[in-house]
Amino acid sequence: MGTIVVGYDGSAYSQAALLWARDEAVRTGAPVEVLHADEWPATAPPMVPLPLLRPDRTVSDVIEETLEHAVATVRKTHPAVAVTTRAVRGHAAAALIDRSRDAGMIVLGGHGHSVVAGLLGSVISAVSAHARCPVVVVRGMPQQDAAVVAGADGSALTAPVLRFAAGQAAARQVPLRVIRAAPERETPDDPLVAVRERFRGLTVYVEDTLEHPAAALARASAAAQLLVVGSRGHGPVAGLLLGSISQHVLRHAACTVAVVHRDRREVS
Template identity: 55%
Template sequence: MPRTMTVEARAAGSGGELRKDSAAMNQQKIIVGYDGSPAARAAATWALEQASRTAEPVEFLYAFEEPLWMPAASMVPAPAVRPPADLEQSVSAMLDQLVATARQTHPGVQAEAATVRAFAGLALIDRSDRASLVVLGCHGHSAVAELLGSVSAAVSAHAHCPVVVVRGDAASSTPVLVGIDGSATSAAVLRFAAEQAAARTVPLRVISAFPPATALWETGPVITRSVTAEERKPFDDLVGELRAAHPEIEITADAVVEHPAAALTRASASAQLLVVGSRGRGLVRGLLMGSVSQHLLRHSACTVAVVH
């Protein structure tokens, strides 16, 4: 992974640069990938609301990618290229305004902004091992989006902490939705979803989707079937443990016969947050082969949290 070339930070309301000590660098925080786009502004708002519930600091991270992505210059030896001064000044003013506004709208949240000279996805993955959450908009500006896939896809596949991709505009009273598949990550996914539902004082809906039976060939008809009691038992046991641990949450559980991507996409229309797991099987496979979580990042009607 390329080393971040430089890091500059501003604290909310300070208007100047900060030198971060080792204790601050190791503090768990919510990191927001920020580029000034409408989607990034939505992500910033979501992160500040989350931080107001958890009392965690928020860092808005802007990546200067343009000087790194210069195919013509990369063919010959050349000195390092810095962003133009006017661009740096524009970004600095944007971030100062962002943290000042955050201080006004969420006075109880510690907010700061930082810049890096690195590809956005790689910078966020690198910093995610010091974060409780990475929050992204569903669309953003990236110089290498078409080369490696979207930033959200790369970060959600390889981050060291849960990744939230903000989508839609669901009402705050709608449930938290969680999809589990019986894998080893299911308990962690359920735990994260329950914490989110409890913090929002909304119901939690749990879905486990079992694949339908099909004929021998893909072109054959789908054979209707039901989920057997034996298939449901691990799912029911997990939900039972969840209800015992969180009696304060209204929990509903559904075991359906349907492709999980289709079932969760449909259910997301009536939820404010969809929580799923990630199996992270490597950069190429994760980005090119696709998965349930990657499908939901593109098609969910609500915000998606991918839990590692």
């Protein structure tokens, strides 16, 4: 697995994302990168000479201290986890999307409030829609024994969604619960067959639903520790893996949400 990149602004939400990424690194052995995007002068008053507004040394010191605190947080309890930092100038969403090109995963907090690099809803929406790797949005208190839930709609994205979800469930030693919005008989090339073959010790439950996908997934999230959906699906039941549904789930799910994208080789 590639590097786990955490969008970090020092808020409580980004700290929760950091801890989730730390635990994922323990499970997978992947390195962690803590990324801070300095968005100044986006909030500066207009028509003012911008160089006079920014105390560069002070801002740089604050960013450095913020990142050092993040590294210390990880190393205090898990010194074996490889963790590095990166500070970039630019909009948080653009920086994270660019970094996703060769990252293994992007991890964000459910909300943020920093005017310098807050991971606000618009950033989460943009990154989850346009990243080239899975994007995890951390929220809620994790239920350690709860299942991993995956949404499937029969599109080409169903396979990567199920692979990701099955890997997460197997690593946590919990069941995988698959909610299908396009019920059909399993065939030899069905992604579920491949998942069962690859993860032989994994318990997989399949539920076919006629309920609206957004409602079914949001309801299922109440009893899950991770909900996995896709982005840009075009299955027989349009919507489950489309942006509108994944964005709805990101806003309303009770647990952490992972948004899986097409294999980056398919969109290069």
